[in-house]
Structures are given as C-alpha cells and as structure tokens.
Amino acid sequence: MGNDPGNIGIIAGGGQFPLLFLEAARRAGRTVVVIAHKGETAPEVAAAADAVCWVKLGQLGKVISFFKANRVSEAVFLGSITKTQIFRDVLPDLKGLTLWNKIDRKQDDAILRAVAGALEQEGISVRESTLYLRHLLFPAGLLSRRKPTKEQRQDIEFGWRNARAIGALDIGQCVVVRNRTVLAVEAIDGTDATIRRGGLLAKEKAVVVKVRKPGQDFRFDLPATGLATITTLRSVGAAVLAVEAGQSLLFDPEAMIREADAAGIVVVGVTEREDGTLDF
Known part of the structure; x- marks a missing residue:
C-alpha cells in the first residue's frame, strides 16, 4: 500500500477529454472520482465514474469536501466550460466567492491557477491534463494529403x-x-x-492557426482540435489548419484527416525553433 497513489479526481467540463482520461486512468489502476458541471459534462462521464458529484460553477467548497470524502490525492482539470456561463450560470458557495474576490484578472489562467492553488492548500495535487494521454498530443509535420502553397505558408507564419x-495577453489561442x-x-x-467569424469574412481559403499560449500551464486548457474542427472549417470553405505540434491535443485523428482530405483541407503540425523559425 505504500506505493498507492490514491484516488484521482477529475474536474470535468464538456467534450470527450474527461471520458478518455477516465478510461486511461482506470487502465492504470486508479479509482476515478468526478466533479461534473451541470449543463457541460457529458452523462457518460458521470456514469463511468467510481463516484460523482454534480456542481455549478463556483461551488469550490463542495468540490473540496467531495474530494476529501473520497480520499482524492491528485486532481486534473479536463474538458471545456462554455466561457459565457461565467456571466450567467454561476452559483458560488462561500469558499468559491472568497476565492473569486481575490482574483484580480477574471481570465482563464488566473482563475484556474487560483482554483488549483486552493486545492493544493487542501493537500490535493493538481496534475497535468496529459498525465495518461501523452499519445493524444498533436504530431509534427504534414498530416493531410494536400500541402500548403507558398502563400499559405506565408499566412501560417503571419x-x-x-x-x-x-496568447501572451491571455485572450485566446487561435487566429484566422x-x-x-x-x-x-x-x-x-x-x-x-x-473560425466561423473569420471564414465568413475570408469568403473562402481562410488559414486557421492555433498555438499554445506562452507559458501555458499543461494542467489547464490545452488547445484541442478534432473532427468537429474540420467540420467547422469545411462549412466556411477554409483551406488550412496549422496547429502547434506537441503542445495541443488531437482527438479522432483518423476520422479528422479523412474528413480533411475529402474537403481538400491542409492540416499541419508546426514546430517553432529556438531562433523563431517554423518547421512544417
């Protein structure tokens, strides 16, 4: 029992990432305890958990109490929270409200770091979201059949x-x-x-570039792409998806590339060298 890492907790948003992590953690022998967010977390995630607690945004005290009751020693933040919910569907408890009032900048990283700090003060270590899923990181190089043209390469670099x-301003991770x-x-x-906003302005042939924020904490909000991203690109006639390799997540890669090739969309994993030049 001396090497038992204890139970692992997932603070789950939407999307498939929480379920993929849950399955991988269980294969690694972990008992998985889930905090599920109403209106965000898929029912399949809650159903697969060893223990689950449904919360609204801001119920930090409830999260900590539930984790402690279920002997959680490590936790991960996984999946998306619809950011506009911050303005309409928050029900903070006393602990959540106290923490919220201490945060100067109400931006992603500041909020998540503050919540992680509160968990760690309670003896719950916050781990990187790729703990059991390093194989989901976006690969380097050309993934699609079609290669970028000279003009598209210039657009990717720009x-x-x-x-x-x-990203350095903590605004977002993607431009069109x-x-x-x-x-x-x-x-x-x-x-x-x-992508939809930019694609409509471009009319066609938009180039979408998605990167990790400078200093991005692997524990939170890693950029992610997948089949749905290609569907959105296709809907506006976009031409290129360029994603920072090794610093973001790629879901359903085979289906995604099949769809990209069918639509003639370029998909490429980009690596930045120390001198700032790009490889792709």
Whole structure:
C-alpha cells in the first residue's frame, strides 16, 4: 500500500477529454472520482465514474469536501466550460466567492491557477491534463494529403506571430488569416466560433492557426482540435489548419484527416525553433 497513489479526481467540463482520461486512468489502476458541471459534462462521464458529484460553477467548497470524502490525492482539470456561463450560470458557495474576490484578472489562467492553488492548500495535487494521454498530443509535420502553397505558408507564419501575441495577453489561442490579414481573433466565444467569424469574412481559403499560449500551464486548457474542427472549417470553405505540434491535443485523428482530405483541407503540425523559425 505504500506505493498507492490514491484516488484521482477529475474536474470535468464538456467534450470527450474527461471520458478518455477516465478510461486511461482506470487502465492504470486508479479509482476515478468526478466533479461534473451541470449543463457541460457529458452523462457518460458521470456514469463511468467510481463516484460523482454534480456542481455549478463556483461551488469550490463542495468540490473540496467531495474530494476529501473520497480520499482524492491528485486532481486534473479536463474538458471545456462554455466561457459565457461565467456571466450567467454561476452559483458560488462561500469558499468559491472568497476565492473569486481575490482574483484580480477574471481570465482563464488566473482563475484556474487560483482554483488549483486552493486545492493544493487542501493537500490535493493538481496534475497535468496529459498525465495518461501523452499519445493524444498533436504530431509534427504534414498530416493531410494536400500541402500548403507558398502563400499559405506565408499566412501560417503571419498567423503564428499574431496567435502568439494574443496568447501572451491571455485572450485566446487561435487566429484566422488570409493574405496576411487577421480576420478573427479567438476570445471568450472559443475556436469554432472564431473560425466561423473569420471564414465568413475570408469568403473562402481562410488559414486557421492555433498555438499554445506562452507559458501555458499543461494542467489547464490545452488547445484541442478534432473532427468537429474540420467540420467547422469545411462549412466556411477554409483551406488550412496549422496547429502547434506537441503542445495541443488531437482527438479522432483518423476520422479528422479523412474528413480533411475529402474537403481538400491542409492540416499541419508546426514546430517553432529556438531562433523563431517554423518547421512544417
């Protein structure tokens, strides 16, 4: 029993990431305890958990009490929370309200770091979201049959610099460009909405660039793409998806690339060298 890592807790948002992690953690021999968010977490995640507690955003005291009652020693943050819920569906308890009032900047990283700090003060260590899922990291190089043209390569490089800049400001992780012009910047509405906004302005052939924020904490909000991303790109006639390799998640890669090839969309994993040049 001396090597028993204890139970692991998932603070689960939406999407498939919490379920994939839960299954991988169980294969690793862990008992999995889930905090599920009303209106966000899939019922399948709650059904698969060894123990589950449904909460609303802000119920930090309830989260900590439930984890302690279920002997959780480590926790992970997984899945998306619809960011607009921050303004309409929050029901903070006393602990959550106290923490909220201490946070100067109501932005993703600041909020998540504060919650992680509160958990760690209670003896619950917050681990990276890729703990059992390193194989889901976006690969480097060309994934699609179609290669980027010279003009698209220039757009990727231009978009990369702009995506890095908005990431440094903790605004978002994705930009949409065409002809070295920024058409849309990700904000609270998320990646798919950003692609739709930029794609409509581009009319066609938009280039979408998605990167990890500078100093991005692997415990929180890693960029993620998948089949749904390609469906959105296809709906606006976009031409390219360029994603930072090794720093973001890729779901359903085979189905995603099949769909991209069918639509003639370029998909590429980009690596930045120390001198700032890009490989892709």
